[in-house]
Amino acid sequence: RFNRLQLQGQSKDELMEMSMTFNDMIELLENNYKKQEQFVANASHELKTPLTIIESYANLLRRRGLDRPEIFTESIEAIHSEAMRMKDMTEQLLLLAKHKEQWNIRLDNVNLTELTIGSAKAFRNAYGKEIRVNGQPEVFGYSDESKLKQLLFIFLDNAQKYSDDDIVVEVGALSDDRFIRIIDRGIGIAKDKLPYVFDRFYRVDEARTRQAGGAGLGLSLAVEIAEAIGVRIELDSVEGEGTTAELWIPEGNVIMRDSHRILI
Ligand code: ADP
Helix, strand or coil: CCCCCCCCCCCHHHHHHHHHHHHHHHHHHHHHHHHHHHHHHHHHHHHHHHHHHHHHHHHHHHHHHCCCHHHHHHHHHHHHHHHHHHHHHHHHHHHHHCCHHHHCCCCEEEEHHHHHHHHHHHHHHHHCCCEEEEECCCCEEEECHHHHHHHHHHHHHHHHHCCCCCEEEEEEEECCEEEEEEEECCCCCCCCCHHHCCCCCCCCCHHHHHHCCCCCCHHHHHHHHHHHHCCEEEEEEECCCEEEEEEEEECCCCCCCCCEEECC
């Protein structure tokens, strides 16, 4: 509830202060509005790219698909993969647009070793990429299992998109914290680009990462999820050598803390 504004008998200083507060409020609203506008513009742009590809392949199918089997196969495959990309992106966008109160966070003791091994298996089946899991058995942390899995998937997904070698995941415990560490030996991220990778729609190399299927939304969603479940993300990367992401999960109920940090 706001106090009712009383505009009588104020001194000049008080009026000055009030007008400054008012201007700050306007600026905040304007910034929010601009951010939203930017978000919608970026989202539409990102969704338009796969749609355009789908449209052009559908056209090709219509014209020459029936008499050229190789065109038929190529088009169907392209349409399928672009549709999948759109589906992933839409899911990410929907989550980002939703208020966190609607996320239905349920915190509990989670067996992190089991969660990591299960996710690695699911991931291996889906992408055919080898993932090695090392670590202690029965490491428990306080978290929301499905959201943590989603978080882990974002990092596994990046690790497989930006590297050709096996991915290594480590699970362990350190004093009051538990960790899941995702290590890839891929292309890495340049030092000067690292501070921006958590921004919405940011990609280090537009052409290259778009080809890999990214819209620059994964890590910004990761930060939102981490904030909601009390995980701290630490990201370390060396260009040309690879990337290590650490998810620090509290052992008990400590929810407020920084959600991400870049190690340089
Ligand atoms: P995307 O969906 O495009 O991968 P993210 O928000 O997950 O978006 O990541 C932002 C950008 O950071 C990526 O486009 C990519 O350029 C870079 N990046 C993220 N993870 C890695 C990684 N493991 N190795 C190399 N580059 C990465």
